[in-house]
Amino acid sequence: MTFIRFLHLLGIGVWVGAAASALWLVRAAAADQAARRADRLELVGRLYTWLVAPAAVLATASGMAITMMGANAGYGERLGEPTSAAMQGLGLLAGALAIFVTFPASQRLFRAVLAADQAGLATAGERMRRRLAAIEPVILALIVIATYLGVLGTPHG
């Protein structure tokens, strides 16, 4: 159980750091000239593939595993208390948004940038870039709130 909690916290840490970095690049790219914009957005696609998406899966899956193991170990009642239940609910929502919305958007953006010719470089994937810029702050806010609730809801000592 301790090891899965370690994986849970590791996933959350990598997820926050990588998603915040990707968001920064996504926003900075809006004001760039075409070639630099394409470089930054290509990096965004790679960040999502190698860090954001795996970390979101790790954080969410490890959380679900702790819930199931905790219920089997007889402390299901504590996991149903409002702070812990809210952490699990917000965490699931953040995980679903990351896996089903921002990750696919980042990959469409990545492919659009790679496929663009010189003339299309300045606007390639713009709809997906805007989608990421709009949704990633919501996910980051959910993670921060879920982290606070998770710390509050987990007894230590």
Ligand code: HEM
């Ligand atoms: C944004 C995603 C999430 C964040 C930021 C988050 C945050 C946290 C934190 C900070 C802890 C405390 C760890 C410790 O102090 O040892 C924790 C524990 C836990 N998390 Fe999450 N969590 C997330 C997603 C989930 C999900 C999706 C589930 C399950 C559906 C879940 C289930 C649990 C459980 C069962 C514990 C242990 C609670 C206990 O022992 O009382 N988490 N989480």
